[in-house]
Amino acid sequence: MTACDRAAHAFRTVFDAEPDGLWCAPGRVNLIGEHVDYAGGLCLPMALSQVTAVAVRRRDDGRLRLHSEGFDPVDIDPGTGRVDGWGAYVAGVVWALDPPGFTGVDIAVVSEVPVGAGLSSSAALEAAVALALAELCGLPTDDAGRDALAAVCVCAENDYVGAPTGGMDQQIALRGRGGYALLLDCADGSVDHIPVDLARHGLTLLVVDTGTGHRLVDGRYGERRTAVEDAVSRLSVRSLRDLHAPEDVDSLDDPVLRRRARHVVTEIARVQDAVARLRAGDIRDLGPLLDASHRSLRDDFEVSCLELDTAVDAARSAGALGARMVGGGFGGSVIALCESSRVAQIEGAVTAAAGRHDLPRPRFLHAVPSPGARRC
The missing domain is CATH 3.30.70.890 (GHMP kinase, C-terminal domain)
Known part of the structure; x- marks a missing residue:
């Protein structure tokens, strides 16, 4: 069973309903270029096959309800409450994106990306949620749109969660391509796809x-x-x-x-x-x-x-x-x-x-x- 299948199953079990859709985003390894993203440098990450999957359904009461196995559930109004812990990565994306017409969501999360392993499980979660909200709310998700979503995820992690990351992880999670590493120029945000045929x-x-x-x-x-x-x-x-x-x-x-x-x-x-x-x-x-x-x-x-x-x-x-x-x-x-x-x-x-x-x-x-x- 894939991570997306498991997320759908978890959603039905927890929320007793069908999700509006399923999205996923990968973890990453950085081939080379460590601790240079926030210095305007170059880095060369590639997306992993291991993903974080989210099953999402819109609500009409403004609430944010989150479930992930092994973590405490979250149920808040993001307009009046603040989330700590794992849920902050989701609430931070909602806060930073401020999607038009947002009326709350239920989200079930399943991840194959090891937490705390330096493989960017947090950016995978942020990217999956950002893409889901963008599609549900009619925001652009082409390459330029994904660049903007990556900036939203960085803002969420820096300003809501309080982790001073530099942006590489969010870019590769949203803009990775199968068979390629992503050459990211952190000075101007430009990217190039470099083939990696191991x-x-x-x-x-x-x-x-x-x-x-x-x-x-x-x-x-x-x-x-x-x-x-x-x-x-x-x-x-x-x-x-x-x-x-x-x-x-x-x-x-x-x-x-x-x-x-x-x-x-x-x-x-x-x-x-x-x-x-x-x-x-x-x-x-x-x-x-x-x-x-x-x-x-x-x-x-x-x-x-x-x-x-x-x-x-x-x-x-x-x-x-x-x-x-x-x-x-x-x-x-x-x-x-x-x-x-x-x-x-x-x-x-x-x-x-x-x-x-x-x-x-x-x-x-x-x-x-x-x-x-x-x-x-």
């Missing part, structure tokens, strides 16, 4: 969920974003995108700010290199770029942790072509570019390494470039 080259992009959840609202993510903004101010540039070499940040007296800025500058360069290699069909050459990205995130940006480093090191030692942490950091997931024939061996090595360090047993999934938000 199977043709006998490769698998393995995702390792370390089982160590992370929260972007706990302050550390915000501290990194503030540091980047401080570096921009001290360097008197519009954004770190204006810098083109690691030595361009050497004038920063603060060693912490210098490291933070160096990560952003070098990570943007790695994205450009990765795109060139993908366009040339040299997908195996992404491995060293993934390794360099992880070192930069670990040492310069300092957002890695024991669980992530252990998984990266074990995957590399077992034969992965390259590996790095993904997402905001401080827990979550790792990606490893692997020969498909060696996936089982690498999974075993990562599991054994976690056991030696008395860490949670990791879970695995294979990242397949998939479509963005859609009606089921």
